[in-house]
Amino acid sequence: MSALRLLLGIIGSIALVVIAYIGWMVFGPGPMDFASGPRVALESYTGANPTGVPYELSAAGLLKRGEYLTRAADCESCHTAKGGKPFAGGLAFKLPFGTLYSPNITPDKDTGIGEWTDADFLNAIHKGIGKGGEPLYPALPYTSYTYLTDADALSIKTYLFSLKPVHYTPPENTLVFPFNQRWLMRIWAAFFNPDKRYQPNTAQSPEWNRGAYLVEGLGHCGECHTPRNLMQALDNRHKFAGALTQGWHAYNITPDKTSGIGEWSDDEVAQFLSSGHAMGRGVAGGPMGEAVYYSLRHLTPGDIKAIVVYLRTVPAASSDLPAPKTAPAPAAPKEGVVADSNPLGKHIFEGACASCHDWNGSGTLTRFATLTGNRSVNDPSATNIAQMVLAGTGGKPSGPVFMPSFAKAYSDAEVAAVANYVTARFGAEGSKLSVGDVARLRAQN
Secondary structure, eight states: OHHHHHHHHHHHHHHHHHHHHHHHHHTOOOTTTTSOSOBOOGGGOOSOOOSSSOGGGTTSOHHHHHHHHHHHTTHHHHSBOTTSOTTOBOOEEEETTEEEEOOOOSSOTTTSSTTOOHHHHHIIIIIOBOTTSOBOOTTSOHHHHTTSOHHHHHHHHHHHHTSOOOOOOOOOOOOOTTTTOTTHHHHHHHHHOOOOOOOOBTTSOHHHHHHHIIIIIISOTHHHHSOBOTTSSBOGGGTTSOEEETTEEEOOOSSOTTTSSTTSOHHHHHHHHHHSEETTTEEOOHHHHHHHHHTGGGSOHHHHHHHHHHHTTSOOOOOSOOOOOOSOOOSSTTSSSOTTTOHHHHHHIIIIIHHHHOTTSSOSSOGGGOOTTOTTTTOTTOHHHHHHHHHTTOOOTTOSOOOOOOTTTSOHHHHHHHHHHHHHHHSSSOOOOOHHHHHHHHHTO
C-alpha cells in the first residue's frame, strides 16, 4: 500500500507540475501588457483614432482604404505561392509536423472566398473560424488580427473582393496526427486567442497607439520576432527577442544595445522598414524581405514613424548574439581570414561574392551589398547567410535589394564553407555551419 501511495504521489506531483506549466503559458502577459496605463474601448478614447488608414488617406474611398490596410496586414506575401497568382494561395509553410498551404483568398466562388459573408470574414479574422465552422490553423495570424476593428477587417474584405477571381485549389495540408485534427484548434484558440478588438492606452501618445495597432494588429510583427512556447503560442515574456521563422532568423527588435536595435537611430530603423536596408545595419532577406516588399514599403512615413515610436518602448530583451563588428575587414584578400583557415570558402567568395561585396565588406557596386555591421554576418549560426546564398532575395522587380540564388550552383558543402568564411571575415564571431545544417535549410526552400 505504501508503494501505491508513493506511485500516486509521484503521478500527482507530475500532474501538478504539468498543470502549473500549462497555466504559466496560458496566463502569460499579452502583447501590450508591458506598457503601463489604462486601456479603454475605442469609442471612449478621446485622442486621435489609432485605427483605420493614416490621415493622408482619410478622404480616400473604401477601396483605396482597403488596399492600404491589406498592404499593412501583409496578406499577399502569405497567400501567393512562388510563381503563382497573387492572393490565390498555395504557399507552403513547412513545419516540423507537416506542411500547411495557404488558402485562396481571391473572390472565386468555388475555390476562394467569393461566397463569404461579412460575418464569415470577421469570424476568420477575429476568431480563427472558417466559413463552414471549421477551426483555422494559426498560420493565419488571427491572434494578432483579432485586434482589428470590424471596419478595418471589412475594408480588407472589400479590397479582396475587388480582385480578379482566380480558380485555383491549393494542395491539401500534410500534417501528421494529432496536428491534422482541426478540432484541437478550438482548444488552442480558447487558451491563446484573446478575441478582443484594439483598446487604446490613455497613458500613451496617439502616435504610440497608432504604432501599437500597426505592430500588434495589422503588421503582426510578433508572429515572427517573438519566440513561441511549447504550445506554439507567442511567449511575450520574451517579446520581440527573436525567433526562427520558416528557416530564417527573425532577429531581436527590442532596444537591447548588443543583440537588438538599441544602437540604431530612429532614421535607420525607419529606413530599414521602408526600404529593406539600413547602411551598416543590414539587408532584409527571406520573410522580412517579403514583408518589406509586399507591405512595409507601402506605408506612409507617418505610419513608419509610429512603428518606430512603439518599438522604442518595448522592454529590452537580450539574446545570445554578439554585438556586430563595425570595422571593415582588410582590403587585401591575404589579410584577415586567409586561405589556410577555410580555402574552399575563400575560393567561392573570391569567385562569386567579392565582385559585389568587396574583400573589406564595403560593397563595390551598391551600398546594399555592404556586409560591415550586417546582423546576419554577425550571427554565429550563419543561418541567414546560408539562406541568402541559397535563396537570394527573390529578385523582386521593384525591390531595392537584389542578390541571385546560388542554390543550383553550389553544393551543401560549398554553401557551408562560404557562409563560414563570411562570418569569420566580416563578423564578430565565426560560424561552424555543417553540411547537414545546409541540407536542412535547403529542404525548407
